[in-house]
Amino acid sequence: MRRDIFQAIADPTRRSIIALIAVQAMTPNAIAENFDITRQAVSKHLRILSECDLLKQEQQGREIYYQLEIDKMKEIDQWLEQYRQIWESRFDQLDTYLAKLQKDKKQ
Amino acid sequence: MRRDIFQAIADPTRRSIIALIAVQAMTPNAIAENFDITRQAVSKHLRILSECDLLKQEQQGREIYYQLEIDKMKEIDQWLEQYRQIWESRFDQLDTYLAKLQKDKKQ
DNA sequence: AATTTGCGAAACCAAATAGTTGCATATATA
DNA sequence: TATATATGCAACTATTTGGTTTCGCAAATT
Known part of the structure; x- marks a missing residue:
């Protein structure tokens, strides 16, 4: 289980x-x-x-x-940390843009 | 569903x-x-x-x-916020102590 | 034009889930 | 002591879940 x-x-x-x-x-x-x-x-x-x-x-x-x-709830917070880094990063938008360039190249 | x-x-x-x-x-x-x-x-x-x-x-x-x-992940973060306030608060331990006093009084 | 590839949808299945009712047990209370 | 209360546990049930196989369709490749 x-x-x-x-x-x-x-x-x-x-x-x-x-x-x-x-x-x-x-x-x-x-x-x-x-x-x-x-x-x-x-x-x-x-x-x-x-x-x-x-x-x-x-x-x-x-x-x-x-x-x-309450300490156990921190586990969720720790898991979220990796994604928090993404959404807080200003490079976020840049990454998306680069990924799109990559895809467009394939067409 | x-x-x-x-x-x-x-x-x-x-x-x-x-x-x-x-x-x-x-x-x-x-x-x-x-x-x-x-x-x-x-x-x-x-x-x-x-x-x-x-x-x-x-x-x-x-x-x-x-x-x-990624923005959707923030929803989890928002839900966590209420508990983050608890575990980050230094009054946290005080509350626990007061609750214990309350219970002990009943005995 | 024929075939391969990438994908979603449907039908099916076993296991897990969230609820129920009924019961056993330990602690208060009359 | 008898009864009421607080709780956990077990058995049962309907539904959901996570997987499978099979299929159809559209886009790429031959």
Whole structure:
């Protein structure tokens, strides 16, 4: 079973859960109140998010508080870095122009 | 059919295709040479990436050059922004500490 | 003109996904 | 002690996904 952060954030419900938890740690029941799906479905999302280390748990009696592991989000940022370099570069447009010249040459 | 950029980058093959095309525009055949799947499978990935405006096409005779629409990648960056604010903030640790105090109070 | 090449579309398939219901268990509370 | 609550897990289901093979078409090549 593939389980990485990109697959984790692919689901819109999971992105909403991440946004919720980013503000403050919450229990599965409290989270589920914000969605139209069952608590069990939320629990499965929490498991998926936990499996790729996006969440950490803290048990408080019979309640479990889920909290966002914000550092893990940096992985996406790191992946984006290579593309950020492209769009921030002023040579960007030049490259495109050169590629077009290359293609036109073939015609 | 759901089709957004987060679902598009969820697949590792598609992320590789994005990385390839980021360097220079390529034809489906040329892209497929880099993978162990059929050209048709690559074509389906290209369609998915195109459907969420991550790629643009340029026809050159019977060849089609696919190019990365780098601006679209900024959407991910924008989504990350809210979390970047969290991890870059020095109040980050304070918030966590306050949340813990809150929870401990309940015990 | 006949053939090869580059491509997309369609039909099909196995596996993964996101949801459900039902259940077991541990902790609070009456 | 009996009951209510919070949670995770398992079994099941419909849909989506990522791949395949087969096909048709248009552009290049012979």
